Amino acid sequence: MGRFVARRLLQMIPVFIGTTLLIFLMVYSLPGDPVKAMFGSKAADPATVAKLRHDYGLDQPLIQQYWDYISGLLQGDFGQSFTGRPVSDLLSDAFPVTIRLALFAFVIELVFGIGLGVLTGLRRGKILDQAVLIFTLIVVSIPVFVLGNMAQFVIGVKWKLVAPTVRDSEDLTQLILPAVVLALLSLAYVTRLTRTTVAENLRADYIRT
Structure with a gap:
């Protein structure tokens, strides 16, 4: 067990280097001067311009810029944004909102995904089963950003059922729409997986017995 954990930890090193290098090169290759x-x-x-490039280290060779970037990451220094504010402060502001939204979406996915999966598994081949399968197929087929814009416009702007934008992240009613959109894709997979599992177990010998 210890060797397995150690091997996995060692494998993280080339993955970390490769990922950060790829992201760094992609950002570096973007057109324009930041x-x-x-x-x-x-x-x-x-x-x-020359002073700012020197302050941000943009006048250094590419390998030196990447080394400074990695060194900062390993020390917990994510640098500064172009507004002069530390990136760590921006992340700390967004982190609580992200956690609340993720937990809200997880609850929706758990309750409705497993619930619909159990119902359709028990009623396999019935109208409810077919309707849920069509619904999950549509949800999986539509990209999340398209689904999000459609839901925001139709449900939030046209029908005004929920707030179209989040102004107060501590107000859970404003997180309903983004949480539902975020949960829908995983909810579709959970529903189909649960349905298949329930239907297969209903045909098992121990259930029939």
């Missing part, structure tokens, strides 16, 4: 983008449509003073 320093000049900070000035927007205003003309940038060359001396100011």
Whole structure:
């Protein structure tokens, strides 16, 4: 067991290096100059641009920039955004909202996914079973970002059943719509998996006996 855990931990090293290197190179290859983008449509003073590039280390060779990036990550320093605010502060602000949204979506997925899976498994071949299968097929086929925009416009803006945007993350009623959209894809898989499992076990010998 110890050797297995150690081997898995060692395998994380090349995965971490490969992932961070790939992300770093993808961001680096994006067109445009991030320093000049900070000035927007205003003309940038060359001396100011050069100073900012030096402050952010953008005038260093690519390998040196990547090493500084990795060193900062390992020390818990995620750098600064172009607004001058530490990235760790931005993450700490978003983390509680992400946790609440993820937990809310998990509860929806757990309750409705398993519930619908059990019902359709017990009524396999019936109208309810066919309706749920069609529903889950549609949900799996639609990308989440398309489903989210459709739900926001139809349910939030047109029908005004729930808040279309989240203004107060501590208000759970405002998290209903994004949580449902976030949970739908996994809910579809859980429903189909639970349905198949229940239907197979109903045909088992110990159940018939």
